[in-house]
Amino acid sequence: MKSILIGHRGEPESWPENSLPGFRSALEAGACFIETDVQITADGIAILSHDPSVLKITGSDLQITATDYETLRALPAGYPQRFGERFRDLHIARLDEFVGLLQEWPDARAFIEIKAASITAHGIATVVATVLDLISPVLQQCTLISFDHEALDHARSDCPLPIGWVLSDWSPENEKRAITLAPDYLFCNRTRLPAVGIPLWQGPWQWVVYTINAASDVPPLLARGVQLIETDIIHQLLADPALQDIARV
Numbered sequence: 001m002k003s004i005l006i007g008h009r010g011e012p013e014s015w016p017e018n019s020l021p022g023f024r025s026a027l028e029a030g031a032c033f034i035e036t037d038v039q040i041t042a043d044g045i046a047i048l049s050h051d052p053s054v055l056k057i058t059g060s061d062l063q064i065t066a067t068d069y070e071t072l073r074a075l076p077a078g079y080p081q082r083f084g085e086r087f088r089d090l091h092i093a094r095l096d097e098f099v100g101l102l103q104e105w106p107d108a109r110a111f112i113e114i115k116a117a118s119i120t121a122h123g124i125a126t127v128v129a130t131v132l133d134l135i136s137p138v139l140q141q142c143t144l145i146s147f148d149h150e151a152l153d154h155a156r157s158d159c160p161l162p163i164g165w166v167l168s169d170w171s172p173e174n175e176k177r178a179i180t181l182a183p184d185y186l187f188c189n190r191t192r193l194p195a196v197g198i199p200l201w202q203g204p205w206q207w208v209v210y211t212i213n214a215a216s217d218v219p220p221l222l223a224r225g226v227q228l229i230e231t232d233i234i235h236q237l238l239a240d241p242a243l244q245d246i247a248r249v
Contacts, residue, residue, distance in 0.1 A: 004222075005237055006033040006111065008211050008230040009050060016057060016079035018048040020093045020101055027105050029235045033228065035111040035145075038095055038131055040118040045069035046095035046130050052117035054092065056081065065121035069094075095134045102138045110138075111164060111185075111208075114146040124148070128155045149181050164208065170194055175201050185228070190217075193224075200225050215240040222246060 010022025011029075023034055037050040041064055055061040058075040078087030095112075102110055112135065118127050128144075128151055135142045144155050145164035152163040164185030167174055170192050178186060178201060186201070187208045193200075200207055209221055210230035215237055218229055231237050 002032040003030060003238060004228050005031065005234055006035050006208065006210075006228055006230040007031045007234040008035050008232050009037065010034065011232070011234055013213075013232045014235065016077060016083065016087050016090055018050060018057075018093065019077070019087070019090055020097060021087075021090070023098065023101055026234050027101075027108055030238050031108070031234050033109050033111065035113065035230060036098060037113045037115055038118070039064040039115050040122050040127055040130060041069045041072060042066050043068045044122075044126075044130065046134055047072065048093045048095065048098060050115070052115070057092065063117075065118055095131065099135055099138050102141050106141070109141050109143065111143050111145050113166070114144065114148065114151055116147060119146075119148055119151055124151045124154050127151070128158065131155075132159050132161075143185060145185065145187060149177055152183065153181060164205075167192060178203060178205070187230075190221075196220075196224070213237075215242045218243060219246060 007026030009017035010019060011026045015022030015025060018036055026034055036048050038046050039049045040046055049064055053061050053063050054072060057077045057079050059080050060075055072092050076088040077092045078090045102108060114127055114131060139161055143162040143164050145166055146152055147166045147168055149165050152165055156163055162184035164187055165181055165183045166187040182204050184205060185208050186205045190209050206227040207225060208228040209226045212229045212231050213233050237243055
């Protein structure tokens, strides 16, 4: 049986987000799914970062798409505001390093999110080609996700990998876009879901909701038809007795 829980950016309650040790920790805890974010540096290197700037992770307000990789790599990336000096020896991870970690865990699956700032700076074709090239050794373990449905459509035309569209809002227009795109997954922030009683859109996709950090929130979402749950505390939820019988597929 596989857990329906996804390690959101690894395990950011215990490790700096999008760090290799954080992902390893989630996998060692039994995570079947992990999720990361990809930005592209000024010189074309794919790194793991959610934000356009590395301020949160490094303390230095540098825009990734305007900064070369070596400059960024030289910065300690231990999320000092949250963890102080505890992880000051960590550095920003590259996507190819993440791929190497996945190769150690061949049964794990990764959702890899292409971020809007990099698409704006480098263009859809360049960003998608860079990411697809790097994940090719573990392509069967990967799903490409993004808020940008055009980027996903482009990726699927180049490569037969699963895709997931992240909804920016819950609207009739986005329902129509989802039907046209027909992604394998639809991701929705819990705050954007419609009121209880309003059904989730029906289609060929699986629903993924983020970010859920309380065991008590999981059963109601599953009852609504959500199939996968993203969490920042995957260690705790995987070990929670209340989820042992219901949070597995």
